[in-house]
Amino acid sequence: MKMVVALLILVVSNNAFAWGHLKELKTPTAHQYLVFAALDWNEIRYCFEIDRSVRPLFDESSVSLQLESSFRAWLAPVRAQGLVGNVKFTRTACSDSRLNLRVEIGPERDYPALGAYHVERPGYSLIKLNTDFRRRNNSRILDFKSLMELGTSVQLVELLERLELSVGYSVQDFAEEARVDYVSMFWSTYRVLLHETGHAFGLCDTAKASVAQHCDPNFLTPVHEGSVMSDSNFLSLTQDDEAGILRLFRRFKR
């Protein structure tokens, strides 16, 4: 089983770019991306909508910790270079007129996949964690899971702090260390939040199939490496992800 997964990832990696910026950053609604919230306001305002049917599996305080940790992971290299100061994370109501990011967790019929979307009016990023999301893997159906459901023995805060300080820590490494199933870990909250917040900041999917549609060719590396934004097989940023987010902040810093 593990072999098949590893092979699939190798195939993806060989066809992936390491980082790229979203084409939409050139459009008039670009100010909605988190790169601008961080640069212009030193604040990211976010809200949650967790469907009643999946509470307390996707417990708000746990997912909120994971989300803020993913913000910190993306901002760490940017702060280290002095491009932003301390960015404040404010959890607010979804009706907030200054909302930057909305996270919806629950069964979903309209958006069949997990993903990050751009809501032009009133203007914010949307991350949808579809709890109906299922991957067929041979005879098994794999449900989308909460990180906490997988690693109940793991101290979440400690784990997240460790991930924020790591570089290129892969899902396989974690699965082996925590003795959890690799595929379940892959389809779980933290890995997906880290990838989707990358989109919310302004980075594109760099798997080969997505590059032409979503990435700006002027802001795209030709290096073929695995990264959070290419094969998404990591729980911490890789050096390529760090290069991509740094380029993004340098590009828009006034």
Ligand SMILES: [Zn+2]
């Ligand atoms: Zn993506």
